[in-house]
Amino acid sequence: MTLIGASRVIVALDTTDLERAAAWAAATAPHVALFKLGLEFFLAHGAAGVRAMAGRPIFLDLKLHDIPNTVAGGVRAVLPLAPRMLTIHAAGGAAMIAAARQAADSAGEARPMILAVTVLTSLDAAALASTGVTDAPAVQVLRLARLALSAGADGLVCSPQEVAMLRSALGPDAKLVVPGIRPVGSAAGDQARIMTPAEAVAAGADWIVVGRPITGADDPGAAAAAIDAATR
Ligand code: C5P
Numbered sequence: 001m002t003l004i005g006a007s008r009v010i011v012a013l014d015t016t017d018l019e020r021a022a023a024w025a026a027a028t029a030p031h032v033a034l035f036k037l038g039l040e041f042f043l044a045h046g047a048a049g050v051r052a053m054a055g056r057p058i059f060l061d062l063k064l065h066d067i068p069n070t071v072a073g074g075v076r077a078v079l080p081l082a083p084r085m086l087t088i089h090a091a092g093g094a095a096m097i098a099a100a101r102q103a104a105d106s107a108g109e110a111r112p113m114i115l116a117v118t119v120l121t122s123l124d125a126a127a128l129a130s131t132g133v134t135d136a137p138a139v140q141v142l143r144l145a146r147l148a149l150s151a152g153a154d155g156l157v158c159s160p161q162e163v164a165m166l167r168s169a170l171g172p173d174a175k176l177v178v179p180g181i182r183p184v185g186s187a188a189g190d191q192a193r194i195m196t197p198a199e200a201v202a203a204g205a206d207w208i209v210v211g212r213p214i215t216g217a218d219d220p221g222a223a224a225a226a227i228d229a230a231t232r
Contacts, residue, residue, distance in 0.1 A: 009210060009231065010033055011025070012209055014212075027224075032228065036059040060083040061087050064086075066096070069099065075112075086100075090118050093147075095151075113155065115154065116144070116153040118148070121180070141158070141166070145166055145169075154174075156176055160180045160181070176205050180195065183227055187212075213227070
């Protein structure tokens, strides 16, 4: 797992428009650690789309969740793209998480960090209960977080609401990546629980994921620079 630069900012390039993604990346590159490409971009453009990002450091947010053998195959399939981070669902269980980590290890030193998603933030207590999990969401988040780390994940993607709890429960080594970030004065959009960049870092985030406050700004480069400065 290679080190990532000094910035704590990850920009979410949420678009299926390749040229737009490349332009956002070019504008913000001096101020950010990684570029997050999600399911939408990957299903539209595949490996060729990632390669079109011209060697920029990538976080592939694919949230893999399948039987261990299939997830391991999926991880190996994207290793040639050299993603720096890759997401899986912790709910896939210990064997699946371990298989993902083992597959990532085959890339050696340059392996991607394996980050686990615990409970989707779109699930409230009632929705979670309807899947058979009657514990409070925070209890299930911590249970899956511990499971993921003990099975070989490097860290977690977590909401602003969870980051302080996870940092205090898991200690300094767990990597915590936090979306749902809004700079002071910016629109919340559809994010219900938000933190400012500085608050998220103070609460224990190693990296923050920021989409629209950067990509929707008149000057994405300046917006990224301001958020980078606020988190150093
Ligand atoms: O535009 P915005 O800053 O809200 O983008 C946040 C990014 O983080 C999006 O790519 C979104 O899918 C992702 N994300 C999130 N909330 C989660 C998990 C991921 O907003 N709980």
